[in-house]
Amino acid sequence: MEPPLKISQEAKIERLGKFIVFRSVGQPAEVPESISIIGGAPAGEPQPMHYFDARGVKRLFMTAVEGSTWKFWRAPGEDWNGPDGPGFNQRFIGEISADGKTIKGRSERGMGDSGDQWEIDFPINYSRK
DSSP states (O other): OOSOOOOEEEEEEEEETTEEEEEEEEESTTSOOEEEEEOOSOTTSOEEEEEEETTSOEEEEEEEEETTEEEEEEOTTOOTTSTTSOSSEEEEEEEEOTTSSEEEEEEEEEESTTSOEEEEEEEEEEEOO
């Protein structure tokens, strides 16, 4: 964003049976509240992450934790140029600290016809309260 914008969000993670519910709310108002429902694939496989936000946007991502790296990316077959797409491919890559209290990551956007020319969209860090 121009000019750069600093945001503060509160994320809450809860279990709902075999699923994980990830909620996000904060300031400024330009950043929409969101909820993601994660799970449904067999254990050990990337899990679907259904994302919904206050704008009415819905997207399907896949997510996985491998070692200390948490990733999520647009699910295969998702049309990121379609009516619910941002016009670019998306992924997140975060490193979980050894004590599990922070995740330092970045949101990336994939440009070009096939969405595989990656650039940093914005950094994002999570800290446990």
